[in-house]
Amino acid sequence: xxxxxxxxxxxxxxxxxxxxxxxxxxxxxxxxxxxxxxxxxxxxxxxxxxxxxxxxxxxxxxxxxxxxxxxxxxxxxxxxxxxxxxxxxxxxxxxxxxxxxxxxxxxxxxxxxxxxxxxxxxxxxxxxxxxxxxxxxxxxxxxxxxxxxxxxxxxxxxxxxxxxxxxxxxxxxxxxxxxxxxxxxxxxxxxxxxxxxxxxxxxxxxxxxxxxxxxxxxxxxxxxxxxxxxxxxxxxxxxxxxxxxxxxxxxxxxxxxxxxxxxxxxxxxxxxxxxxxxxxxxxxxxxxxxxxxxxxxxxxxxxxxxxxxxxxxxxxxxxxxxxxxxxxxxxxxxxxxxxxxxxxxxxxxxxxxxxxxxxxxxxxxxxxxxxxxxxxxxxxxxxxxxxxxxxxxxxxxxxxxxx
Numbered sequence: 362x363x364x365x366x367x368x369x370x371x372x373x374x375x376x377x378x379x380x381x382x383x384x385x386x387x388x389x390x391x392x393x394x395x396x397x398x399x400x401x402x403x404x405x406x407x408x409x410x411x412x413x414x415x416x417x418x419x420x421x422x423x424x425x426x427x428x429x430x431x432x433x434x435x436x437x438x439x440x441x442x443x444x445x446x447x448x449x450x451x452x453x454x455x456x457x458x459x460x461x462x463x464x465x466x467x468x469x470x471x472x473x474x475x476x477x478x479x480x481x482x483x484x485x486x487x488x489x490x491x492x493x494x495x496x497x498x499x500x501x502x503x504x505x506x507x508x509x510x511x512x513x514x515x516x517x518x519x520x521x522x523x524x525x526x527x528x529x530x531x532x533x534x535x536x537x538x539x540x541x542x543x544x545x546x547x548x549x550x551x552x553x554x555x556x557x558x559x560x561x562x563x564x565x566x567x568x569x570x571x572x573x574x575x576x577x578x579x580x581x582x583x584x585x586x587x588x589x590x591x592x593x594x595x596x597x598x599x600x601x602x603x604x605x606x607x608x609x610x611x612x613x614x615x616x617x618x619x620x621x622x623x624x625x626x627x628x629x630x631x632x633x634x635x636x637x638x639x640x641x642x643x644x645x646x647x648x649x650x651x652x653x654x655x656x657x658x659x660x661x662x663x664x665x666x667x668x669x670x671x672x673x674x675x676x677x678x679x680x681x682x683x684x685x686x687x688x689x690x691x692x693x694x695x696x697x698x699x700x701x702x703x704x705x706x707x708x709x710x711x712x713x714x715x716x717x718x719x720x721x722x723x724x725x726x727x728x729x730x731x732x733x734x735x736x737x738x739x740x741x742x743x744x745x746x747x748x749x750x751x752x753x754x755x756x757x758x759x760x761x762x763x764x
Contacts, residue, residue, distance in 0.1 A: 362388065362389050362390065363389070363390045363392060363436055363437040363438060364389050364390070364391055364392070364437060364438065364440075364441055364531065364535070365392045365394055365433060365434075365437045365439070365440045365441065365465065365469075366380065366381055366384075366392065366393050366394065366408075366412075366441055366443065367395075367440065367441065367442035367443070367445070367462045368393065368394070368395045368396070368399040368408070368442075368443070369396045369399050369442065369445055369446040369448070369449045369462070370396055370397075370398025370399045370400075370401060370402055370446060370448075371444050371446050371478050371479065371521075372402060372478075372512040373444040373478040373520070373521035374399050374402040374403040374444060375402070375403055376443070376444070376521055376524050377393075377408065378403070378408060378411055379524035380441075380443050380524045380527050380528055381393070381408060381411050382411060383524055383525065383528040384531065385411075385412075387528075387532060389535070390412075390414070391408075391412040391414065392412070392433060392436075392437060393405075393408040393409065393412050393414065393416045393417070394416070394417045394418075394433075394461055395408070395416055395417070395462075396418075396449070396460055396461075396462055397418065397419075397460070398446075398448075400418060405418060417433070417461055418461070419460070419461055420460065420461050420464060431468050433465060434465055434468040434469045434471070437469075437471060438471055438472075438535055439471055439472050439473075439474060439531060440465065440466065440469045440471065440473045440474070441473075441474045441475075441476075441531055442462070442474070442475045442476065443474075443475070443504070443521065443527050444476060444477070444478035445475035445476055445477045445478065446477075446479055447477075447483045447484075447486075447489050447492075449462065449463065449475075450475065450477060450489065450492045450493065450496065451488070451492050453466050453473075453492075453496055453501070454491075454493075454495040454496055455492075472500075472502065473500075473502070474501070474502040474503070474504065474530060474534060474600070475496070475501060475502070475503055475504070476503075476504040476506070476521060476527050477493070477503065477504075477505075477506050477519075478506055478519065478520065478521035479506075479519050480511060480513055480515065480519055481511065481515050481516070481517030481518055481519045483519065484506065484517070484518050484519040497602060502530065502534065502600055503602075504522045504526060504527050504530045504599045504600070505518075505522065505596055505597040505603065506518055506519050506520055506521060506596075507520045507521070507522055507523070507596050508520065508594075508596070522596065522599065526596070526599050527599060529581075529599050530580075530598075530600035530601075531599075531600075533581055533583070533599065533600040534600055539582040539583030539584075540582050540583065540749055541579055541583045541584035541745070541749070542582075542583035542584070543583070544579075544583075544584045544585070544624045544752075545584070545585050545587075545624050545625075546576075546579045546584040546585065546586045546587070546625045546626075547586075547587045547616065547619055547620055547623045547625070547626045547627070548572055548575050548576040548579065548586060548587070548588050548589070548629060549588075549590070549591075549616065549628050549629055549630035549632075549662075550572020550573050550575070550576065550588060550590045550593070550630050551567055551568070551569030551572060551590045551591035551592060551593040551595075551630055551631070552565045552566070552567040552569070552591045552630070552633075553565075553591045553606070553607065553608050553611075553612055553630070553631070553632050553633045553659075554591065554592055554607050554608060554633075555608055555633045555636040555637060555659075556608070556637070556640050557637050557640065557654060558641040558642075558643065558644050558645045559641075559642070559644055560644050561644075561645070563633060563635070563636070563637070564633070565631045565633070566631075567591070567630070567631035568593060568594075568595070569595050569630075570715075570716065570737050571629055571678070571718060571737050571740065571741070572588070572627075572629030572630060573588070573590075573597070573598060574737040574738050575627050575629055575741045575744060575745070576588040576598050576601050577598035577599075577601070577738070577741070578738070578741040578742055578745050579625075579627075579745060580598060580599075580600045580601050582745060586598075586601045587601070587602045587603075587604065587619055588601050588602065588603045589603075589606060589612060589615045589616060589619075589630070590603060590604070590606070590630075591606060591612065591631075591632075592605075592607060608633075608636065609632045609633045609636060609659035609662075610636070610659070610660070612630060612632060613659075613660045613665075616662055616666070620666060620673065621673075623673055624672070624673065624674065624752075625673065625676065625748060625752070626666060626670075626673055626675050626676065627676040627744075627748075628663050628666075628675075628676065628677050628678065629678050629702075631678075632662060633659055634658065634659060635656035635657060635658055635659060636656065636657060636659050637654055637655065638655040638656065638657045661696075663675075663677050663696050663698070664695070664696045666697075667696040667697025667698060668697060670697065674699045674700075674748065674751055674752060675697065675700075676698065676700045676701070676702065676744070676748060677692065677696060677698045677700075677701045678701065678702045678703075678704075679692050679701055679702070679703040679704075680704060680706045681703055681704070681705060681706065682705070682706055683707070685703050685704070685705045685721060686721055686723065686729055688703075689703030689721065690723055690727055693723055693725060693727075694725075698725065699724065699725050699751055700722065700723070700724050700725070700744075700747060700748060700751060701723050702721075702722060702744055703721045703722075704718055704719060704720040704721070705719065715737075716736060716737060717734055717735065717737065718734070718735070718736075718740045719732065719733065719735075720732050720740055722743070722744065722747050724747070724751065
């Protein structure tokens with residue numbers, strides 16, 4: 362198995378050597394391609410010695426009769442660009458082919474993955490955001506950058522993801538023969554924010570950690586995953602298409618646009634039940650007398666999907682502070698779910714913002730499986746074990762009858 366590792370010019374270029382080594386540990390051969398700018402940050406000799414292959418730096422390096430960018434494109438199973446600068450993203454999005462890497466991209470029919478790295482302001486610029494949208498629409502997978510201190514002295518999103526995160530995302534593409542291979546999965550995560558005025562809003566304590574773990578586990582099992590996320594402080598899982606939303610209305614719109622083509626929909630987001638009837642365009646001034654805010658119900662996304670689902674398997678979450686199993690069973694039935702994940706949020710060490718969770722899995726027959734407290738990553742694995750059992754057409758599993 363071969364991977365083309367594209368390296369572009371930024372301070373994070375040194376991490377490409379670590380990405381290369383980690384991929385090699387999985388028996389993957391690396392064909393290094395460097396832009397001219399990349400060679401100013403990392404010597405080609407480093408990647409040549411590590412990979413055992415010649416580093417391609419220009420369109421005319423190879424004078425043989427074979428057209429190199431075509432042959433390289435056809436011989437590899439993935440084009441991985443790490444780091445990917447704003448410049449290369451713009452070239453890819455616009456179809457510009459003025460060096461080997463950009464020309465290779467246009468010749469590549471196998472999956473393409475980019476791990477962006479740049480200054481926070483470059484990352485936030487509308488041009489960069491639009492280029493990323495274009496690439497995602499074309500199926501390019503994006504390993505989102507991390508947030509933190511940058512070489513320029515500023516802080517914010519834009520730092521290259523850690524090599525382990527990049528490699529995990531690449532392996533999810535290269536080794537898709539997992540138990541969910543071929544499945545389309547949609548996961549929602551995090552809170553929603555319902556604006557009152559330009560300063561204030563209504564939200565909840567959801568961190569998004571559980572939903573992100575569910576999305577990452579699905580990707581690790583070979584599924585093509587779309588994660589629709591409310592505002593969180595989490596880096597999106599590698600190899601997952603991530604759609605950022607803010608309000609319940611935006612989340613509903615994003616789900617509606619995608620859910621019909623999905624095999625499994627997991628609604629882990631904590632969506633607001635109500636939103637202000639009116640949003641003040643100006644900050645509401647403090648008054649001595651009491652004030653009230655009129656709230657109206659938001660769309661019940663889960664219930665709406667439950668009424669209209671055809672072949673999709675629908676999974677919901679229930680955060681309960683009392684009568685956990687009883688309330689979750691009622692929610693599972695009333696909203697037409699195939700499985701519900703219920704957790705008691707009254708405890709101090711599980712639930713919102715914690716890295717652990719203690720849940721009960723309840724299927725559509727009412728059968729309950731109580732799980733002990735464990736990490737949210739382990740909970741996600743158990744959830745997918747239950748979902749996979751429900752996906753089996755004939756066998757009877759531990760959580761009741763299946764489709």
